[in-house]
Amino acid sequence: MPSVEVSELIAGERSRVYGLISDMESYPRFMPSLNKLEVVEKGEGWTVTSWDTSISGMNFRWLERDEFDPGNGRITYRQVSGDLKRFEGEWRVEEADGQCKVTLVVDFDFGVPMLSSLLNPVATLKLRQNGEAMLRAIKSRCETERK
Numbered sequence: 001m002p003s004v005e006v007s008e009l010i011a012g013e014r015s016r017v018y019g020l021i022s023d024m025e026s027y028p029r030f031m032p033s034l035n036k037l038e039v040v041e042k043g044e045g046w047t048v049t050s051w052d053t054s055i056s057g058m059n060f061r062w063l064e065r066d067e068f069d070p071g072n073g074r075i076t077y078r079q080v081s082g083d084l085k086r087f088e089g090e091w092r093v094e095e096a097d098g099q100c101k102v103t104l105v106v107d108f109d110f111g112v113p114m115l116s117s118l119l120n121p122v123a124t125l126k127l128r129q130n131g132e133a134m135l136r137a138i139k140s141r142c143e144t145e146r147k
Helices: 014-022 024-029 113-146
Strands: 002-009 034-045 045-053 058-069 074-082 088-094 099-109
Touching: 002 113, 014 088, 014 099, 014 113, 024 034, 045 113, 058 088, 099 113
Parallel strands: none
Antiparallel strands: 002 099, 034 045, 045 058, 058 074, 074 088, 088 099
C-alpha cells in the first residue's frame, strides 16, 4: 500500500501551529486540489469531514473521521466512506530546536489492483506535492503572522 510522508520545520509555538492545522475548515486555502471541505459532525476531540478533491483530473470524494490530540500534537484521520478503499494517516507537530517539525503522513489504497501500477505512482506524486504545498502555506502563514 502506498504511503507518503512529508515534513517541514516551522518557526512558531507548537500550540499555535497545531491550532492552524486542526482548523479543518481553512484547508481549502492550503490545498490547491481541494474542491470542497465541510465539517459535517463535530464532537469533543473529533470531527467528521466531507472532502471533494481532484488528482490529475480525477475527482475523489470521501468522509473521514479526524481525531484530535492537542496534548501530543497529533491529528489522526481515516476514511469512513468514499471512493478509495483506504485513506488514513496523521499530522504530527513536534518541538524541534526552538521550532516545530510538522509531519503529514498519508496511507492510501485505491482498491483496484489491476490499476494500482498506473494510479499509485501518479497519486503518490500528487499527494506528496499537495502535502508539501500545504506545509509551505502553513509555514508562511505562521511565520508571516508571527513577525
